[in-house]
Amino acid sequence: MNTNNLSFDKVIGQTKNHYQQYINGLPIAEDFKPYLLDDNFFENNPSMYLIYPKLFEEKFPIFSDEKLTLLCIAGYLYYRSVIENDTTLDNDELLSKNQMFTVVSSIAQEESIKVLSHLFGLDSPFWKYWNLRKGEYMKGLRMDKKYATFARSTNDLINLEKYEKKNFDTEVSIEEYEKIADYKSAFGKVAIDATYLLSGQNDQQAHQQMLASHALFSVGFQLMDDIHDLKKDIRNSQLNYAIQCLRNYCSNNQIEFQNRDPEQLHKFLYISGVASSLLELAINYFDRALACIEPYGLVLWKKVIEDKNTEAQKILKEVNVYNKLVDLRVELRHSKQKHPNLNFTFHKNTTLWHKIANDALKNLLDEWQKDFGEVKHIMYLSKAEGFTGDNEYHIGDVFQRALIAESLAEVNPFFDDQLDFVLENEVNYLLSRRIEHGVGGWNYFPSVPEIAPDADDLGQIIQVFVKSNHLNIGKEHFETPIKVLLSDNYKPNGGFETWIVPKNDQSLLQQLQDLFNETKWGKGPDTEVVANMLHGLQLLDESAYRQQIIAGCEYLINQQELTGFWKSRWYYGPFYGTYVTIRALSYAGLGEKNIQKAIDFILSSQKSNGGWGFIDDKSDPLSTALAMLSLCFERNDDKVKNALQNGINYIQGVQKADGTWAAVKFIAPKMNEPYSSTTLSSSFILKAVVNAYRKLFS
Amino acid sequence: MANVTNNTQDLKELVKAKIDSFEVEELESRLEMEAWFDDVNVVCENKAAAEVSAA
Numbered sequence: 001m002n003t004n005n006l007s008f009d010k011v012i013g014q015t016k017n018h019y020q021q022y023i024n025g026l027p028i029a030e031d032f033k034p035y036l037l038d039d040n041f042f043e044n045n046p047s048m049y050l051i052y053p054k055l056f057e058e059k060f061p062i063f064s065d066e067k068l069t070l071l072c073i074a075g076y077l078y079y080r081s082v083i084e085n086d087t088t089l090d091n092d093e094l095l096s097k098n099q100m101f102t103v104v105s106s107i108a109q110e111e112s113i114k115v116l117s118h119l120f121g122l123d124s125p126f127w128k129y130w131n132l133r134k135g136e137y138m139k140g141l142r143m144d145k146k147y148a149t150f151a152r153s154t155n156d157l158i159n160l161e162k163y164e165k166k167n168f169d170t171e172v173s174i175e176e177y178e179k180i181a182d183y184k185s186a187f188g189k190v191a192i193d194a195t196y197l198l199s200g201q202n203d204q205q206a207h208q209q210m211l212a213s214h215a216l217f218s219v220g221f222q223l224m225d226d227i228h229d230l231k232k233d234i235r236n237s238q239l240n241y242a243i244q245c246l247r248n249y250c251s252n253n254q255i256e257f258q259n260r261d262p263e264q265l266h267k268f269l270y271i272s273g274v275a276s277s278l279l280e281l282a283i284n285y286f287d288r289a290l291a292c293i294e295p296y297g298l299v300l301w302k303k304v305i306e307d308k309n310t311e312a313q314k315i316l317k318e319v320n321v322y323n324k325l326v327d328l329r330v331e332l333r334h335s336k337q338k339h340p341n342l343n344f345t346f347h348k349n350t351t352l353w354h355k356i357a358n359d360a361l362k363n364l365l366d367e368w369q370k371d372f373g374e375v376k377h378i379m380y381l382s383k384a385e386g387f388t389g390d391n392e393y394h395i396g397d398v399f400q401r402a403l404i405a406e407s408l409a410e411v412n413p414f415f416d417d418q419l420d421f422v423l424e425n426e427v428n429y430l431l432s433r434r435i436e437h438g439v440g441g442w443n444y445f446p447s448v449p450e451i452a453p454d455a456d457d458l459g460q461i462i463q464v465f466v467k468s469n470h471l472n473i474g475k476e477h478f479e480t481p482i483k484v485l486l487s488d489n490y491k492p493n494g495g496f497e498t499w500i501v502p503k504n505d506q507s508l509l510q511q512l513q514d515l516f517n518e519t520k521w522g523k524g525p526d527t528e529v530v531a532n533m534l535h536g537l538q539l540l541d542e543s544a545y546r547q548q549i550i551a552g553c554e555y556l557i558n559q560q561e562l563t564g565f566w567k568s569r570w571y572y573g574p575f576y577g578t579y580v581t582i583r584a585l586s587y588a589g590l591g592e593k594n595i596q597k598a599i600d601f602i603l604s605s606q607k608s609n610g611g612w613g614f615i616d617d618k619s620d621p622l623s624t625a626l627a628m629l630s631l632c633f634e635r636n637d638d639k640v641k642n643a644l645q646n647g648i649n650y651i652q653g654v655q656k657a658d659g660t661w662a663a664v665k666f667i668a669p670k671m672n673e674p675y676s677s678t679t680l681s682s683s684f685i686l687k688a689v690v691n692a693y694r695k696l697f698s
Numbered sequence: 699m700a701n702v703t704n705n706t707q708d709l710k711e712l713v714k715a716k717i718d719s720f721e722v723e724e725l726e727s728r729l730e731m732e733a734w735f736d737d738v739n740v741v742c743e744n745k746a747a748a749e750v751s752a753a
Contacts, residue, residue, distance in 0.1 A: 255713060267720040268713070315729060322725045330715045672727040 008303050011054055012047045018069045019050065019076055028107060035104045041080070048304050049079045052191040055301040059206055060192075060199035067119060067198060074115035075191055081108035082137075082187060119198070129193035133186040140183025147172040147180075147239040177241050181222040182215040189214055206296055213292035217305050220285035224312055227275050231262040246274045270319055271326065279316040283309060321380045328393060332373035339369045339425065344418055352648055353693040359659045360686035361415065364404060367679045368422055375400040375679045379669065381448055386516070389448050396445040398433045399667075400680060401426060402460040407687040409467035414690045423468040430461055434477055438510060441481035441500055444669070451521075452499040452513035455485055456570070459533030466539040478540065485533070486548055493558070494551030495525030496533070498569075526569035527559045528577040531584040538587045553590040556581050560594050564601030572665040572674060573614035575626035578602065586633045599634045602627050603643055609653070610646030615665065621654055622664035625684035632691045644692045651685055661685060 023036045048055065053071040062068050084105035120126040172180070189211055196207045226233065226242040233240040246265065249255075249272050260268075269275045286309035293301060342365060347354040367374055376397045381387040405426040412419040433446055441453030442461055458481050465474035481500050488504075489497035499517045501510050517523050534552045537545040560566055560581075561574075568577035582598050585591040605627075606612055611619025612627040628647045631640040655661060663676035 255709065264717055266722055267717050270725065271716045271720055318725065318728050322728060326716055326719050329719045333719070334715060672731045
């Protein structure tokens, strides 16, 4: 077989077909076949095991597709039996519940030996190798058990004091660990032995080098598994080199870890840098595994090693980036007080509404004093991805602080205008973050040149300046970006682009921003951004922008989902987009039926605990605050009174002991990188509670 | 990390703060991400193909 001409996936696909045909043709009870053909097993285990002999056959050609295919089938069946045995041996519960695993395992083993006997005959030297590998495998299992890291625990709490005493003398050395990894993968080496013998070649050096490559690969593979399976291995008392290294790290740095649960240990594995060191070690093993086979081609085996090596490098990079993000986050969240203590008088009333409003405002003022370290959004935007900033880590808080300032401005009268000082400070901060070139305006990360100013920031900041009575110092900065937005970025359907970039005479920077809008961030009007900007225009000068407001509202009406909510491009869940759209339509006095439909959606989606939510059908404090804010636009008080009361009861119920609320996925700047903030949860709760109170009791 | 501070109490607090801020789920989510620059390459290739066919 010429493996050079076949892609890896194609070889897998062909071999899988042959395996399925073989199983279907077996004269065994039909009941067993589905177990041997189970798609879950194929999906949950590395596909390379389907073609193991083919990985090495390039050096030791067999010149018979039939023999090679049978060898692959025998190998996969044996692998299957080993996995079934491992699964059941590691899991007593599974063993007692389902004896089928044992039966399937023995069928797979019998068939495998049958095929191997057919291929080699009974007197072949193959069986000498076979027995050697079997012996190694058993030895590997024994060594593995000897070094089992933790005693079996009945609960998740690990008593490390006990562990220290128990395992002090049984630490595994890296040399022993290498042996264990090699021995435990000994049946894989049968594929090398088998192709070596069937090829009739007597190149012992190549045989040995391939075995060495296999052993080195197995160590790297096992190290990656140990990092990934840390929690599982603790629970199942498995040997795990990562936990041993972590324990040594703690010991060397005098960090006590008594009674830590596996969840925390898993986090600490990454935080301590132990995971990164082990990943580097794994990469080193993969590099050495590649070096061993360098003279022999072995395209498919090389690909297996390179793929795993690439995976390890990707994980290493992400772990290092994420650790840096956590470091920055911790640094910002624990920043020292920047602003003075306020002489603030909170409400003395004992109603739940006043209590929650007081608590939420206290959270915001505490964070304000620390310069809102917790709300800052930190993102890694790498040079490899085309970003040209001096730094690859970027910190942004303009939009978040504008959201908070808007909430503070709205509730300021409720607290007898005591927030004037804070608002003035925040307005000045926002002014200081304005872009001073091009069309001006604000962008999400001021330090990222590729991010254009946007309508969401602009609309939000306009709202802050109007609501806090600072329009006089902001108005001149709104004119140009609004003009460019409503001319160059305006759409015939009444919507407009999120990004504010002039159409003609673009600077080099604006051309770059346009490219990034097209390739990364995405273009096209985004409903919730249009709604937020329209509200800014409504507050800024409703009569001057009446035409665009009406057209924009028409656009919003056309974007409503059948069930009544509005989707968001940049925010999680249905509640933020629905809230800002209801607000824009309501202020414009348009889309009455659409608002009603949205209110019906909100009312019908309230959960039995009084909250709202979108993750796993659970309520959360942020969605609940946004839903309550939407309900404040319903004219029929009776209809919403109970819903609001149940909502605040829910919010009270999920308030933490320290007076805060959980951070909930909110902004979605990039797939799989949700932004959440406990301060923003407090901010929306404050606004919702005060608005709901005004609606119900004023 | 041990180099950040020599004070045991500070180190303990730092470890706690980091453990509180570290979300394994968030890390795993990042590991599942495809690189952005792949998208850029696709867009550039599509653009180039469109330009060639237009010519």
